[in-house]
Amino acid sequence: MxxxxxxxxxxxxxxxxxxxxxxxxxxxxxxxxxxxxxxxxxxxxxxxxxxxxxxxxxxxxxxxxxxxxxxxxxxxxxxxxxxxxxxxxxxxxxxxxxxxxxxxxxxxxxxxGILDKVTIPSSNKKINHFYGYGNKIYIATNYGISVYNLERLEFGDTYFIGAGGSQIAVNQTTVFGDYIYAACYGGNGILKAQVSSRNLIDYNTWQTITTGDFKAIETVENNLYSVNTNRQIFRITNDVLTPLFQYSTIPYDVRNVAGQLMVTTASNVFVYTSDFTLTTQVALSSEFNTTYTTATTDATNIYIGTTDFGILKTPILSPIVFEEIHPDGPLLNTPFSLQVEPNGLWVTFGEHSVFYNPYPLNSRGISHFKNKTWVNTPYGEVFDAKCLNAISINPSNSKQVFISSFFSGLLEVNDDIPTKLYNETNSGLESLILSNDPNYVDVRVGPSAFDSNGLLWTASGFVEKALKSYNPSSNQWKSYALIEASGNPGYGDIVIGSDQTKWLAGSFKYGLIGFNENNGSPKVKQIYTEAENMPTSFVSALALDTKSQLWIGTYSGLRVLYNTSSFFDDDVSVDEIIILEDGIAKELLYEQYITDIKVDGANNKWIGTGDSGLFYLSSDGQNTIYHFTKDNSPLPSNSIREVAIDNTNGIIYIATSKGLVSFRSGSSSTSETLASAFVYPNPVRPNFSMIDQKVKIKGVSENVNIKITDIEGNLVAEAQSKTNLRYNGYNLEVDGGTVYWNGKNLANKVVASGVYLIMLSDLDTYETKVLKLMVVR
Known part of the structure; x- marks a missing residue:
């Protein structure tokens, strides 16, 4: 084989x-x-x-x-x-x-083969069902039936079996006796043809035995059964349909399991003998508020797929006790906002449109990844807060988390338990006002961030004083007006500088907004025009790097405000980043929709896009270190919603429109001193590839010199943190607070077994530290 x-x-x-x-x-x-x-x-x-x-x-x-x-x-x-x-x-x-x-x-x-077939509309390519017969599988699709040979791993014929050879939706196929049967939608009913015919591609070969819309068809030993969209199940004998039962809802799944007929509806699983004698019925349990979707069975248990609890396993003989089975994971595969904490991550799922429209409102809970385990809080426990989005963790109390709701206000969570919902009745938050419905309540809280004084800042849509500060210690709120705030449906991002300036992404027409309290005389300013070198007024993402340079993501590209300190005083403009590509000067991320920007411990930039995946750029943007897409990485989608960085462990969390993944980049933030610096693995054993996996020195300071010598003092490798940057081909590379050594010496040869000394010297404070590393080859 x-x-x-x-x-x-x-x-x-x-x-x-x-x-x-x-x-x-x-x-x-x-x-x-x-x-x-x-x-x-x-x-x-x-x-x-x-x-x-x-x-x-x-x-x-x-x-x-x-x-x-x-x-x-x-x-x-x-x-x-x-x-x-x-x-x-x-x-x-x-x-x-x-x-x-x-x-x-x-x-x-x-x-x-089907995905790339240009003659089939994309809306018709859905795979509905596989039926195994001999060495083939019959593939029921929304265009007809295709055949795939499992032994040869190649496609056979495709059958377009509608009138005149048209494409019709086939939900399920089965072989019964000498015939292949197809259950179809679109009024096409049930069709059959001789399975041994060499001319199944000819639609004239297929006979209609009944019309209507049929969900399923299945063979069980000497019986043929079918289910239509009127919720009825039929036995088919000599092409005559005999109704047997009508279910309360249309069955989701009809299958033959070891000579038994299994029918799954939203609230029941029915198990029949081949002659349609009911042997087991599994109803929904009050313990699990869910919907059944599919089921199978072995000799002892029934395994039921659900919409909310993974697989529910129950004994065939007494299907009243259920065991919940699924891998650990977040609530949903539609992450929208992320926030890291030491060794953990918070996730919300409350999306709104690119134009900040939360409708249709979604009712979803929150997920918290801590100690390598997911703690999931369902919607029923979040005080009916809808469209949960931005997350901020109190830096003074890491167990206190605030989660914005783009319809219901601001949710406070303590020790993973939702404790309070702030809205227009109990806080400084306000509802938008509709002239035709003064009783309508809609409190649209978006991005949030804590400042260095412990105040939580939030931005709300469609209110006059959109910028709010909240002091969790004193429970005091303050409100501030922004430019044309009452007409702004929402804000894309908020970051706070060391000078306490609040930078806001002003959604699709308000550009970049800067706000500073200025000791009681607030300063507010925006830039959004072509004269200021903005590619569009639609600003979507912001990040301040370690040099206080503001990176600005827009719907049509990337800009940088290099001098943030003079923003309020001077006529300012932003700059694009020009790179050389094949000797030609080009604008970095030209016309890309930037959805998020994050800065890691090495001051490098992680930039998410709307449909082009994730970019990892050097600190100045001149070098693309990685460009991750669906084609070259495990990203389930090229639509990046948010990125979060665990600088302690060098983990990048990536929320996409189809799920959450993480990448271990290895980079980390620099340390204030060398006291906690260490090297690993230590010792380096023969099965560890230093060239591929690299020895790592963690916990180095920002401006450090690293020398590696053998035990006799001969220099093996040397680097400086501001010179030997990672991904530039050095044997000894520095990325923020982590140093990487590929095990090679100055002669570019892999070192021999022995003890090596790693000498660290902080060039600013003159602090030194020596680490010992044993290499066993």
Whole structure:
């Protein structure tokens, strides 16, 4: 089988490709609560959430995850199928993509034949169902049926079976007797054709046995069953449909499991014998407020997919006790805002449109990643606060967190428990006012940030005094007017400088706004015009770097305000960053929609975009260190919503429109002294590749010289923090508070076994420290 696989993979390129495993530096933080489909494998249950999969070992209950970090695409999954014969999992997606996961989970084959088919509209490419027959699977789609050979790993024919050979939606197929049957939408009913016919591509070969809209069709031993959108299930005998039962809702899933018919509706799972005798019915449990989506069974238990609790496992003989099974993860795969804390992360999911419209209002909870475990707070516990977005952690009390609601006000959380909702009735926050409905309440709180005095600053939409400060110690609020504030629907970002200037991204027409209290005589100023070199008035993201330079993300590119101190006093303009590309001067990130900007411990910039992935730039923007996209990384989407940086551990959290992932960059913030500096791994053992993985010296100060010598004092490597910057090809590289050594000496040879001395010297304070490192080759 392995030899055949190699041969046909070569033949199928570029229709197929092998996925890359990124697990060395990346971690997926996907939600596995909403299960779309299940499949049963060899001693395993496969469960598919929106864009990730996990497996349950039936014997041990061991759970393993499969997501973009392992090589999945991150697209939206519509169905899955497991082949016992070929020991592989087939994944179908809404966009027509197919991925094949071989049983060891180390190899993923990407099949793009349907995805790339130009004659099929993108709206018709959804994969609805796989049916295995011999060495083939029949692929039911919104355009018809395609055939894929699992032995040869190649496509066969495609059947357009509508009138005149038109494309019609086929929901499910099955083979019964000598015929293949198709359950169709669009009034096309149930069609059949001889499965052995060599002319199935001819629509005239297909016969209509009934009209209407049919959700499913399934063979169970000597019986054929079908379900229509009127919630009825039929037995089909000699092409005559006999109604058997009408469900309260349209079944989501109809399948044959080991000679049993399983029907899953929103509130029940029905298990029948092959002749439609009901043997088990599993109703919703009061303990789990959810919707059933799919189900399968083994000899002992039923495994039910739900929208809110992953898989619920219950005994067949007594289906009243449920065990919740899923990997640890956040509530949803739609992260919107992030905020890091030491060894942790807060996540909200309350999105609004790019024009700051929160409708339709969403009701979603919050997730907190701490001590490597997710603590999830559902919507029912957040005082009905809708559209939760920006997050600020009190620097004086890390257990106190404030979360903005773009409809309900400001939520306070203490020790992971929501404790108070601030709104127009109990705080300085205000509701927008509608002239035609004075009783309408809508408190749109957006970005927030703490200043060095412990005040929380927030920006609200559609109110006169949009800028608010709140003192958590005294419970005092103050309000300040901004430029044309009452007409501004919302603000994209807020950052606070060391001089206490508040910088705000003024949404889609107000540009960059600066505000300073100025000892009771507030200063307010905005820049947004072409004369000020702004590419657009739509400012979306802001970041202050370690040099107090303000990086400005807009809907149409990137700008930098280098001199922030003279903003209120001088006629200022911002600058684009010009880079050389193939000897030609170009503007960095020209016309890109910048969604977020974050500065790491090395003063480098992480810049998220609306549809071009994530950029990691050197401190001055002249060098692109990384450009991560769906094609070269585990990003599940190129639409970046927010980035958060754990400078202590060198972890970059990346919220995308289709899920949360993290990247271990290794960089960290500099330390005030060398007292906590250390080197790892120590000792360096033979199985550690210094060239690829690199020895790391953590906790160095901002302006440091590093020398590495052997035990006899011979110089092996040397670097300075402001010269030997990372990613410039040095053997000894400095990135913020972390130094990287690839194990090579001045002759560019990997060093031999021995003890090496690492001498650190702070060039500003003259502090020194010596570390010892043992290398075993």
């Amino acid at each position: 392995f030899k055949k696989l190699i041969v046909f993979l070569i033949c199928l390129l570029p229709l197929s490709a092998m996925a890359q495993d990124f697990s060395a530096l990346w971690t997926g933080h996907f939600s596995y609560y909403n299960i779309k489909q299940v499949a049963q494998g060899t001693n395993k249950i496969y469960a598919a959430s929106e864009n990730a999969i996990f497996t349950i070992d039936i014997a041990t209950n061991e759970i393993k995850e499969l997501n973009t970090v392992n090589g999945l695409s991150g697209e939206t999954i519509s169905t899955i199928y497991y082949s016992d014969v070929y020991q592989l999992l087939v994944i179908g997606y809404e966009n027509g993509l197919i991925e094949i996961v071989f049983d060891n989970n180390d190899t993923i084959l990407t099949v793009v």
